[in-house]
Amino acid sequence: MISNLKSCARALGGGGLALVFAGVALAQAEAPAAAAVGESVANQVVVRDAATGKLRAASAKEARDLSGERAAIPAGQPLNTAPRVHVSGARGVRLSDEFLNHAVIARLPDGSVVEQCFHTPEEAAIAHKSMSIKQAPAALPTE
Amino acid sequence: MNTLKTTLAPIAAAVLLAFSGLASAASTIVITSRDAAGVGFNDPTPVAPVGGNPGTTLGQQRLNVYRYVADLWQAAIDSDVPITVSAGWEALTCTATSAVLGSAGAWNIWYDFPGGVPGTWYPQALANKLAGVNLSAGAPDDGSGYGTVDIKTQFNVNLGNPNCLAGSPFYLGLDGNAGTKVNFVATLLHELGHGLGFSVLSVQTSTGNRINAAGTAYSPTGLPSIWEGFMYDNTAGKTWLTMTAPERRVSAINPLQLAWIGDNGVAGAAETLGATPSIRIVSPVPGLNGFYPYNTASFGPAVSNPDNLGTLANIAPGNPLGQGCTAFSDADRMAVAGKVAIIDRGTCGFAVKAKNAQDAGAFGVIIANNAAGAAPGLGGTDPTITIPTVSVSQADGAILKQGVIDAAQFGRAGRPAAVLALISENKKRLAGADPLGRPLLYTPNPLVSGSSVSHWDVSASPNLLMEPNISADLTTSLVPPKDLTKPLLKDLGW
Numbered sequence: 001m002i003s004n005l006k007s008c009a010r011a012l013g014g015g016g017l018a019l020v021f022a023g024v025a026l027a028q029a030e031a032p033a034a035a036a037v038g039e040s041v042a043n044q045v046v047v048r049d050a051a052t053g054k055l056r057a058a059s060a061k062e063a064r065d066l067s068g069e070r071a072a073i074p075a076g077q078p079l080n081t082a083p084r085v086h087v088s089g090a091r092g093v094r095l096s097d098e099f100l101n102h103a104v105i106a107r108l109p110d111g112s113v114v115e116q117c118f119h120t121p122e123e124a125a126i127a128h129k130s131m132s133i134k135q136a137p138a139a140l141p142t143e
Numbered sequence: 144m145n146t147l148k149t150t151l152a153p154i155a156a157a158v159l160l161a162f163s164g165l166a167s168a169a170s171t172i173v174i175t176s177r178d179a180a181g182v183g184f185n186d187p188t189p190v191a192p193v194g195g196n197p198g199t200t201l202g203q204q205r206l207n208v209y210r211y212v213a214d215l216w217q218a219a220i221d222s223d224v225p226i227t228v229s230a231g232w233e234a235l236t237c238t239a240t241s242a243v244l245g246s247a248g249a250w251n252i253w254y255d256f257p258g259g260v261p262g263t264w265y266p267q268a269l270a271n272k273l274a275g276v277n278l279s280a281g282a283p284d285d286g287s288g289y290g291t292v293d294i295k296t297q298f299n300v301n302l303g304n305p306n307c308l309a310g311s312p313f314y315l316g317l318d319g320n321a322g323t324k325v326n327f328v329a330t331l332l333h334e335l336g337h338g339l340g341f342s343v344l345s346v347q348t349s350t351g352n353r354i355n356a357a358g359t360a361y362s363p364t365g366l367p368s369i370w371e372g373f374m375y376d377n378t379a380g381k382t383w384l385t386m387t388a389p390e391r392r393v394s395a396i397n398p399l400q401l402a403w404i405g406d407n408g409v410a411g412a413a414e415t416l417g418a419t420p421s422i423r424i425v426s427p428v429p430g431l432n433g434f435y436p437y438n439t440a441s442f443g444p445a446v447s448n449p450d451n452l453g454t455l456a457n458i459a460p461g462n463p464l465g466q467g468c469t470a471f472s473d474a475d476r477m478a479v480a481g482k483v484a485i486i487d488r489g490t491c492g493f494a495v496k497a498k499n500a501q502d503a504g505a506f507g508v509i510i511a512n513n514a515a516g517a518a519p520g521l522g523g524t525d526p527t528i529t530i531p532t533v534s535v536s537q538a539d540g541a542i543l544k545q546g547v548i549d550a551a552q553f554g555r556a557g558r559p560a561a562v563l564a565l566i567s568e569n570k571k572r573l574a575g576a577d578p579l580g581r582p583l584l585y586t587p588n589p590l591v592s593g594s595s596v597s598h599w600d601v602s603a604s605p606n607l608l609m610e611p612n613i614s615a616d617l618t619t620s621l622v623p624p625k626d627l628t629k630p631l632l633k634d635l636g637w
Contacts, residue, residue, distance in 0.1 A: 073347065073361055076362065078359055079354070079358070084282055086256065086278045089255055089256075090278055092253040092358070094251050100246040100295065101247060103243070106240060106241035107240045107241065113323065115244065115613040117333060117337075121246070124243060124246075141493075
């Protein structure tokens with residue numbers, strides 16, 4: 001239902017314009033079970049195809065790129081870490097920002113603010129983009 | 144008052160705060176700034192002292208809060224090895240209505256050090272304490288100037304500015320009276336907790352993989368975190384230590400089933416957590432009587448404990464427009480008049496269902512969840528709703544609906560026995576713990592990959608520092624009967 005859509009536009013690197021619509025479920029393969037019970041609704045992301053010039057549903061990767069979400073680091077992919085060895089035989093590693101916990105805050109429609117901490121930057125990025133912070137009284141599901 | 148020894152240095156990586164001067168401190172936390180001149184801790188903007196923070200510049204107040212929070216942690220934990228924190232204020236992601244406040248965590252991790260569980264990753268601060276030495280001492284820096292520290296933190300330097308949650312900057316007072324601002328004491332206390340060890344750390348919860356022994360990649364066969372032996376999944380019947388990576392991934396999104404089984408955490412829960420708000424059922428139906436946890440609604444009158452909610456009633460299933468989403472049929476009106484209607488969640492708003500039930504003469508509504516998990520909080524608004532509404536889990540909803548049906552067998556002809564619902568609390572079930580009293584970790588079934596398992600579950604009551612939601616009613620206590628942070632850390636070896 002187009003009349004219910006809120007939209008914003010942002011640049012899509014290398015792919016032309018992208019229109020990001022909130023309010024309609026998309027990418028069912030990635031849609032959570034929670035969406036079925038109405039706790040939240042996934043963003044629908046539409047991009048203008050660089051080849052045809054027509055709007056089309058974004059691929060999972062395009063949607064993820066636009067949302068700010070980063071895919072989980074695959075097993076075996078090198079991490080941004082630095083190994084250490086101690087004379088005792090202990091082994092260590094210096095981590096990186098990808099391993100830090102992130103605190104995110106959002107102002108809700110009633111003017112209050114809600115603060116939540118996430119285990120990964122991926123979660124924090126999505127929460128920041130969607131303001132889908134759970135358990136805040138004004139952010140409760142309504143259906 | 145603590146004596147602050149402060150040296151303001153306008154260059155990155157300069158040591159700002161060396162020690163607090165607390166004679167009774169059980170550990171020492173050294174905070175080092177990465178901020179450039181005029182930025183963050185070095186911001187010369189004049190400000191008025193606030194909430195016990197005597198600083199007269201923005202930078203000075205910021206570092207006063209850091210010192211205050213570090214002193215709290217120093218007093219709470221023991222270590223002969225100084226704990227090092229690299230701190231900075233940076234331009235993090237912002238919009239007018241949301242912002243990344245900051246991030247923090249262990250910056251180095253170790254295994255196979257003296258005093259630790261072999262083959263197990265620990266955060267460096269704890270590894271140093273157990274080993275009795277600074278394991279990174281003498282290690283070459285990685286060029287950052289802070290590569291060997293225990294904990295790295297950064298917070299949003301623009302918070303409160305236009306286009307960065309405008310009007311809601313960090314509250315830099317020490318008294319907790321943050322109002323509509325962001326309480327930096329609570330935020331920093333929480334984030335430093337993660338850095339000291341309140342984190343599953345080396346496990347990628349979205350896959351269950353662990354950091355390998357070389358520290359170079361995630362792997363299904365990587366080394367466990369010290370957390371994992373304390374993380375017991377009641378569904379799987381085992382800890383994360385003995386799970387496969389796919390099992391850990393599933394456990395991380397298994398709501399209300401992942402318990403912390405460390406002795407200190409469990410003992411602390413018994414001293415800290417309150418009883419679980421529950422609906423108590425009284426009926427002649429065998430096996431039905433008992434306590435059913437409920438959640439509340441943002442509309443209608445609040446329920447109070449104790450109270451008589453009323454006699455339960457079912458309505459007809461199968462409404463193609465959603466159960467309770469339209470005006471009740473005559474049969475449903477007869478069923479719920481003067482009673483409490485049990486209505487399945489779905490299709491339309493909770494408030495719509497409640498209003499339709501009210502219009503049909505119901506005295507109350509119980510929304511039965513339509514998906515696995517805990518009873519949901521019920522959002523929505525409708526000022527015309529005058530009857531109470533609560534929710535129960537899908538499983539409990541099914542039991543209650545069947546109980547109403549079964550009650551027909553126990554009444555007189557044409558007058559089935561009543562299933563009475565009372566607002567109560569289950570004193571045998573701690574709020575935020577499993578049936579054995581073990582505090583629960585946060586395992587929501589999320590909308591995105593990953594989960595927030597490195598926190599207590601949000602069902603804990605009272606609110607705890609290390610829940611994912613940083614609540615306005617938190618104190619700075621880290622120990623029972625106010626909080627469970629220290630008991631968990633003690634289980635790890637602190």
